[in-house]
Every structure is written in C-alpha cells, then in structure tokens.
Amino acid sequence: xxxxxxxxxxxxxxxxxxxxxxxxxxxxxxxxxxxxxxxxxxxxxxxxxxxxxxxxxxxxxxxxxxxxxxxxxxxxxxxxxxxxxxxxxxxxxxxxxxxxxxxxxxxxxxxxxxxxxxxxxxxxxxxxxxxxxxxxxxxxxxxxxxxxxxxxxxxxx
Amino acid sequence: xxxxxxxxxxxxxxxxxxxxxxxxxxxxxxxxxxxxxxxxxxxxxxxxxxxxxxxxxxxxxxxxxxxxxxxxxxxxxxxxxxxxx
Numbered sequence: 275x276x277x278x279x280x281x282x283x284x285x286x287x288x289x290x291x292x293x294x295x296x297x298x299x300x301x302x303x304x305x306x307x308x309x310x311x312x313x314x315x316x317x318x319x320x321x322x323x324x325x326x327x328x329x330x331x332x333x334x335x336x337x338x339x340x341x342x343x344x345x346x347x348x349x350x351x352x353x354x355x356x357x358x359x360x361x362x363x364x365x366x367x368x369x370x371x372x373x374x375x376x377x378x379x380x381x382x383x384x385x386x387x388x389x390x391x392x393x394x395x396x397x398x399x400x401x402x403x404x405x406x407x408x409x410x411x412x413x414x415x416x417x418x419x420x421x422x423x424x425x426x427x428x429x430x431x
Numbered sequence: 432x433x434x435x436x437x438x439x440x441x442x443x444x445x446x447x448x449x450x451x452x453x454x455x456x457x458x459x460x461x462x463x464x465x466x467x468x469x470x471x472x473x474x475x476x477x478x479x480x481x482x483x484x485x486x487x488x489x490x491x492x493x494x495x496x497x498x499x500x501x502x503x504x505x506x507x508x509x510x511x512x513x514x515x516x
Contacts (some may be wrong), residue, residue, distance in 0.1 A: 365516070386516055389516040407443040
C-alpha cells in the first residue's frame with residue numbers, strides 16, 4: 275500500500291495507524307511518526323499550511339513512492355494537513371510497515387526528512403508577534419542530505 | 432493588442448500584493464525570466480522576494496526553468512521555498 279493524502283480536515287492519528295496496520299499484512303512491524311503544531315510558549319495561536327492544487331499531491335506521491343523504492347517496506351502512509359491548525363493538533367502522519375523493523379524505522383525517518391524539505395507546503399505561524407513564515411532549518415536540510423545518492427542496499431546494511 | 436498575463440504567487444510571495452497578480456506581455460511568448468522581472472517591477476518587497484534563486488516558476492503544473500518560453504496567454508506561478516512536516 276502507498277497512501278499519500280492531503281487532508282483538509284482534522285487528522286486522526288489513531289485512524290491512520292489503523293489503516294496502516296490493516297494494510298500491513300505480512301509485515302513484522304510498523305513505525306509511525308505524528309507531527310504536532312507547537313505553541314512555542316504561547317507565542318503561536320495558529321499554524322496555517324498552504325498548498326498547491328497540483329504540486330502538493332504530486333510531491334507526497336513522489337516521496338511515498340521513493341520510500342517504497344528505497345526500503346524493503348510493505349506499506350507506506352503519508353497524511354498531511356493543510357489549512358488552519360491549532361497548537362497541539364496533528365499536522366502530519368508518516369508511517370511504514372516492513373518485514374523487519376530496521377527498514378520501517380529507516381523509511382519513516384526518510385519520509386519525514388523529505389516532507390520537511392521537499393513536500394510542497396508553505397507554513398506560517400500566526401500569533402502575538404504577527405506572522406512568521408517557516409522554512410526548513412539547516413538541520414532539516416542536512417538531515418535530508420543524508421539520503422542523497424545513497425542506495426537502498428547501502429542504507430540497509 | 433495588449434493582453435495581461437496571470438501570475439499566481441504562493442506562500443510569502445503573496446504577502447505584498449496578494450496571490451494573484453496580472454502583468455503586461457501576455458500577448459507574446461516570453462521567457463520565465465521576463466515574466467519574473469515584470470512581476471518584480473510591481474512592488475519593491477516582491478522584487479526582493481523574487482530575487483531569491485530558490486524561488487521556482489511553474490507553468491501548466493510543471494516546474495519550469497527561468498530560460499523556458501511561456502506561450503502567449505499562459506499563466507505562470509512562482510513558488511518559494513517549501514516546508515512540510
């Protein structure tokens with residue numbers, strides 16, 4: 275299963291985990307990550323995620339598809355919110371199922387690194403200090419760069 | 432006859448003038464770079480934002496190089512740095 279969803283309503287991580295589990299037949303385990311909107315000490319009242327009508331879905335499809343190509347996984351799921359998100363609400367669900375745990379951990383890690391730097395979203399914080407656009411941090415870029423040029427077998431050894 | 436070209440701006444690029452702007456030159460084929468320059472000329476802050484080499488253009492749902500030709504009447508989108516997760 276490759277699941278890549280741009281979601282306009284509330285994200286239910288429990289439901290997404292159930293979907294992934296139901297599609298993980300034959301897998302030995304699954305790993306999932308849930309990203310939450312931070313309140314940053316009360317400074318952020320709202321996180322707004324904008325998206326592109328074509329490129330955003332395509333980017334999620336490509337990221338999820340690349341994870342399947344790169345790792346020995348049986349299922350991958352990426353579900354990403356758009357619109358207005360309140361602090362502590364889920365923004366993203368990224369999960370992978372695999373016969374062996376290492377591949378599932380690697381795939382989930384890869385998915386998040388790619389989502390942070392390649393997925394076509396624009397994020398802005400609205401709060402007491404006004405509006406602030408969020409761009410990938412240097413750490414996000416260096417995390418994503420770890421995967422450049424590395425082939426599946428090199429990573430999974 | 433003069434025809435305007437529709438340009439959509441995403442993310443922070445929409446802050447100065449909104450997400451949809453129109454520029455001259457739509458009646459003829461021109462490069463993405465020329466369209467970018469026309470949009471930049473509309474507003475100083477927008478000019479600064481569009482000068483970022485990480486800002487990419489998109490035509491017909493495809494990322495397009497600055498040297499690519501945009502046909503008459505075709506819309507252009509400009510896309511700043513993305514960030515999900």
